[in-house]
Amino acid sequence: MFIDKANVELQAGDGGNGMISFRREKYVPFGGPNGGNGGRGGSIYFRATTNVSTLSNFRFNKVLKAENGVNGGSKNSFGRKGEDLIVEVPVGTLVYLTDTNKLLADLDEVGKEVLLAKGGRGGRGNAAFRTSTRKAPRIAENGEKGEKHRLTLELKLLADVGFVGMPNVGKSTLLSVISNAKPEIADYPFTTLTPQLGVTITKDRRSFVVADLPGLIEGASQGKGLGIQFLQHIERCRLLALVLDFESDSDPVKDYELLQDELKAYSYHLIERAQIVIATKFETEHSKKKLAKFNKKYPDIKVYPISSLLHEGIDELVYALADQLEKIPPVSFIPLEEEETYKIYKASEMEKEEPIFKVIRLSEHEYRIVGEKVVAQYHRFNLSTDEALLSLLKFLRNIGVDDELERLGLEDGDRVFLEDFEFEYIR
Known part of the structure; x- marks a missing residue:
């Protein structure tokens, strides 16, 4: 059967978490931090090939996942990078974002390859946070989440x-x-x-x-x-x-x-x-x-x-x-931007960049911090230590959350949520 359209979900690999670890050896009472960084998550690429001629494979495999990065280890051991996933599609395949119907890629040549879901960065271990004034940091980062996309694949017949x-x-x-x-x-x-x-x-x-x-x-x-x-x-x-x-x-x-x-x-x-x-x-x-x-x-x-x-x-x-x-040039279906990356922005979109966060009111004494950027950054904090918790609160203060809460007229004891994290507001 000739299948010329298919829907598929992409899940790039998450980055590995950084490690909190300290050097522990005999006769070395104050060994420094040696927690390694997590590995980057695997990315997902689509490659045009003549080895397949239809999109029928996607009828049975609608979710494509790349490998997660490995967590960092002690002794400055870095986690292994997640393996990238290369997906072969027929020459002539068009890739759209399902929700917006935006064209992401036109795989019209044999061997053409495009990145469609980027793996998350690995989190830094505590060794990366050591400075001249912070000799024994008890803080590490979680790995970034890999990109998730719902795509529509459409195969356009290639014929002269x-x-x-x-x-x-x-x-x-x-x-x-x-x-x-x-x-x-x-x-x-x-x-x-x-x-x-x-x-x-x-x-x-x-x-x-x-x-x-x-x-x-x-x-x-x-x-x-x-x-x-x-x-x-x-x-x-x-x-x-x-x-x-x-x-x-x-x-x-x-x-x-x-x-x-x-x-x-x-x-x-x-x-x-x-x-x-x-x-x-x-x-x-x-x-x-x-x-x-x-x-x-x-x-x-x-x-x-x-x-x-x-x-x-x-x-x-x-x-x-x-x-x-012999007189007719090859047909280009829709001209794409020269840069073959997933995110293609117009100048007008860049000028209207959304704020890093917003505060919405849930009830008389409850508020929630929302925003794609602030949530992504929050998930990078490993809140298993008091030092990490203080770093998160410092980050929120630096981006203006305290000022915004004060402007909204919060009272002492009001509850503020950020994903699954909760704290009481105190002036």
Whole structure:
């Protein structure tokens, strides 16, 4: 089964905790601090590869976790770094933040690698806090939490030529004639339910990839039929081959105009993509009359009449496709920022940076300190010693918490919460 969309949760590794430890040896009564730092947590990278062709693996593995960093040890032993997790995805995969639908990465080249969840830093051991005035610090840091993200993966078909047309106009038959593909062929609409790929090689040894895409109907840009799934796959094709039936009772002129309307309605500038028009089932006088009518309406559009059954016009069409592709640059789906990191900020967002903390009132005598930055910093304090507790309170005072509590008019004895930490306010 062809899976082209998947949701996945990423959990980078947490950093290891720093160690509180002191040198203990015979005849060394005042050994200094020797607690080591914790190791950094493992990060999660996505890498584009040709080893996989669908997103089906993510149906069974929806949570991806990297290894945590190891805690620091005594004797200045540093914890081991958590192993990074490299996730292989098909070339052509787009990665979005699920909650905001923001594009994070376009993995459009083999070997392209991007960091999507960064591991947390390891906490410092007490040896790192030794100074000339603090000889025996009883304080260490906890490791940072690794980043967590919910992502949506979307696989856009990568092909040079995409066959675009109404259902049952002969796209699959043509693909089977000009390539090594073996699509299902039958005399009913929507025989092709998932994209089919084939490699075409000209007699002068030029090659390109052709995609047979599900049939398009009126209203596809609004999701009718297989519309949205179909149009999503067209976005990657460099050249759109509009396949029109010149034998049945359908009107090629109306079908051509309908295709143009749906491409224009779907956006992504599909209507501006290079096109070539193919007249299939061109085997009778009836077909010739339809071609004359089409040429009268659109005299500037060159039409390539072919018969897949009789193998007529095939060579001319294949050479025309190859010639046109040589003039068309690769398609870039959405331009990304040059820096391939998870957080991509606009200048306006940087100017409106949120404050490090806020104080919200829970009840008449209870308040809570909130804010992503202050909470992250709080979790780095290892509150197992009095010295660490004093360091936390000093940190809160330095960032202005005391001033804010006073401004809000707190009274002595009011309770203040920060995550699971609680203290009484005293002026």
